[in-house]
Amino acid sequence: MKKNKLTKMNFSKYFALFITITLFISCADFDRDFEEERYYTSSHAEENNAAGGTVGLQALDGAILSYLRDGESSTDEFGIKAVDLGMDLRSNDMDMSTNTWFGAYNNYDNIILTSNDNEFIWEFFYKVINNANGIINTIPEDSPEETLIFKYKSHAYRAIAYFYLLRIYQHTRADDSTEAIPIDFGDFVGQPKSTVGEVKQLILEDLSLAYNGLENHARASKQEVDASVVAAYLARYYLTYENWTEAEKYADIAMSVGSIESDVMHGFDELSLSEVIWGAEVTEATSEVYASFFSHTSQINDGYSGWNHFKTVNSNLYNMIPDTDVRKGWFADQEYDPGVIIVPGTWGHYNITPKYTSLKFIAEPGPGVFIGDYIYLRNTEFYLTKAEALARQNKDTDAQQVLFDLNSVRDENYTLSTKTGQDLIDEILMYRRIELWGDGVASFDMARLGTGLNRQDGRENLVMPGADLVIPALDAKMIYQIPIAEVDAEN
Template identity: 85%
Template sequence: MKMNKFINLRLDKYFVFILTIALFASCSDIDDRDFEDERYLTESHAAAINEAGGTIGLQALDGAILSYLRDGENGAGSTDEFGLKAVDLGMDLRGNDMDMSRNTWFGAYNNYDNVILTSNDNDFIWEFFYKVINNANGIINTIPDTSPEETLVFKYKSHAYRAIAYFYLIRIYQHTRADDSTEAIPIDFGDFVGQPNSTVGQVKQQIIDDLLIAYNGLDGYARASKQEVDASVVAAYLARYYLTYENWVEAERFADIAMSVGSIESDVTHGYDELSLSEVIWGSEVTEATSEVYASFFSHMSQINDGYSGWNHFKTVNSNLYDMIPATDKRLAWFADQQYGPGVILVPDTWGHYNITPKYTSLKFISQPGPGVFIGDYIYLRNTEFYLTKAEALARQNKDSEAQQVLYDLNSVRDDSYTLSTNTGQDLIDEILMYRRIELWGDGVASFDMARLGVGLNRKDGRENLVMPGADLDIAPMDARMIFQIPIREIDAAN
């Protein structure tokens, strides 16, 4: 079998060199950690690490993976390849609740043009996640299980990165409701040997094995910042995994852990651009040095900046979902309540628009300060998601009163007029799912929720917001277009 171009990306010689240094240098305490400006490892990194000793080398490798999750191809590919948030945005644009006004960057996600095996977007997704897997394998395979705990921490984190990558891949490249015996994607363990596709069941087992190793290994680990993976981050992905595959007991258990991180913000108009927000479980800080400017999440989503959103590439909410939001709910402010004319400043001291802001345009994600600066932090996980996960898991177990209370704990903060739900059974589940669509709009979970729930795409539902020409689609849940084809370069390399 030929070498696989993406899966078998060989470890850079400096990666191996740094690992060697990290494992055999003397131990030293690390008082501070800063990987904000670290995008790629170079020979100068290796020299500096060689002098530092201790676990500095592993911290650098871990930081490089985190930087890659933030940056992706660092603008080298195209404006829509900026890492994990690019994938999240693309997946949301495949859902029922987010629309675009015109066909531009990310338009191929919105109209399903990029699912084909020759698509550049398809190549990006595949290569992005397999690079994460490849680098995680490099750490996992080099650190012996008998290593000191301060070294093993980085192995546990890498198990988490690998699991996260496979969890995205299995849901993007195969139907979530596919039988476990269905052919899926290759599993790679870093041995540089082309692998045939594994089954859905095998990939799921690999994901849960990695997540449990990471969770148990990181139990008790105190991270330095929300940029790092710890047990709470892994618990969040375990909750997502178990909810996806309908293990309601375990989904409830791990959602409870994830939702306990921080507290729910009473203010919802801050723009979701700061890791310091109490709701944030995991994310990445973006500085002037690391901002990719126009090739960034906030360039495409922040209506108050002179990026793609402000340039008439509006992202709008399905008006039918907007109409479901109670008039007293603070989340109504996440979307423009009317059309604003050119030059209207929506947030004080920010850019004076030279384009309109149509009704239903997203105002949830805003980065400050103003023109040409996109330094909003990237938020990957928020605790509010897991209130809804726990509520759904409880309701699926017929624990209606407990589910009602968890839903109330969230919604009463978002809406002062919200009262404890009296819904039960399927009506309660439907209410929880409605609030998932509202609360998690733009967070990258919508199309994955559709897939696990067996919901198809229907943009012919009478919505009044702007819909990109050609994107008014109606697609059945198990239609071939609901998943991506394995890229042609991967198929050619494997054969």
């Protein structure tokens, strides 16, 4: 059963009250390891109440990160990766074979105001917002820098949540004066809808404040938010709303994190990969097992993907990938019989693997084992963002070079593009679809580009019955209705 609105509000009130206490309490021993905790509970409060300095803030920050990772810890509500997977299943590029978990995303059935999936998305991001507000509103501006760091991080969390909500519940190309979603200021009072422009302004203010505040902050691991993470979301924001110069600027910062991996068949399940900007470590203690991203996407595991719930690539997109491009190996090139070991070193799965099935995401193999880290951001996305932003500014030579810098690592036969203008932009967009397949970007790109859904395009891969839809770009089905629980609360 879903938590009702009152439960959500009480959780956040308690969160805000507790952080106020933690800021002014004397230091005490504090040795609990919160890194693997999923929820902020009363037992956390007891130990935090005895702590001083930033220890309590670290735990609260960790609670938000854990919630982003785990969500409601149920089969299709496992945090931000569940939302990313659901959004990709609404795109032209990812299909599934059977109407099961996530099927309602694929056939657009869950956009209605009474849908459980819809309620999850709404509550998930507003809980992040409420809990970020709990930190933002209780840390004075004249606090020590070590304390303000947590305020800056919370501005980032709040901005990320609003950025998702705004694009899910309103058309990306909607005018700034269009009604969108409520802004929660942390006072737990039902709010009317704010306009697109008002929400965009808050997102940009939060991201800018977070970037400036975290610019000199050195994080301990890729699980934490720092300026590079914020730069990535600034690049996404500016690309979405067509500020090409700023998109170029922040994409350049984000793409400079690490280097591009030459081996793309590693399964994208390790934060240690050089191209990872931000993600979450998943251990045996924190794995949600079947209620996890890899259960739904890792074909060689004993999970939903392997139980005939295949995630497949649009065959038309697959055919666009050059044969010399290693990214073609992300998808099955033929139908494999049961027991055939597709990925070397993994266990022989008992099931078939149809042609075009995803092999991009591979967790630690074995029956009931899903130990794979969650990757939220990779630097390769921002090579493509910078390339597109440059091309939109008619800086074709520079755009060609950035595209080459990425593609030459993925395809040893790739040559510097000679395309210009719209042809170059189209090439960059094609490679965005290939490189970022399954990363939660596809349907958001469709929305910003004004691209409709067309699953009657002659694709040969498995398509879920009833999901062979054609929907125009600005059709009402392309956005979600505000859930009935929120509507009732506002009334």
